[in-house]
Amino acid sequence: MEEKDSAKTEATAGGYKVLLVDDDDFMIDMYCRKFTQSGDEVRSASNVNEGLELLRSGFKPDAVVFDLAMPGKTGIDFLTAVREEKLAAGTVMVALTNQWEAQHKEKVESLGADGYIIKAEVVPSEIMKKVHELILAKHGREPRSPQR
DSSP states (O other), X not given: OHHHHHHHHHHHTTSOEEEEEOSOHHHHHHHHHHHHHTTOEEEEESSXXXXXXXXXXXXXXXXXXXXXXXXXXXXXXXXXXXXXXXXXXXXXEEEEESOOOHHHHHHXXXXXXXXXXXXXXXXXXXXXXXXXXXXXXXXXXXXXXXXX
């Protein structure tokens, strides 16, 4: 997956930087394609540990979009580690999940997430738009070099 990610990064430099963390390859490919088409630089991780390593290695995304239900460590584990290690200060954190129970949303919000999106309720272009809106609202700036 690393080779595929570097090719995407080189081809899309200019917009927002987005990290996607999800164990579903189909979902990763679909969201990578959608964000890339809008001019974003996208990196992806198929589990919590890969996502944390990308952040620890110095990748500074404008937004991190992460699933809650993953095998092993969950999205809540991911968000907790990101906050404890201060890996993404100022980064928009968005849970993208099919967990619609109130306790999940409350937990994610208590850990400082900026957004909570139910996958089944929106299409990929709406998710991309919502993430872009959250970045703009938090930082008050447009993408570095929009390719729209």
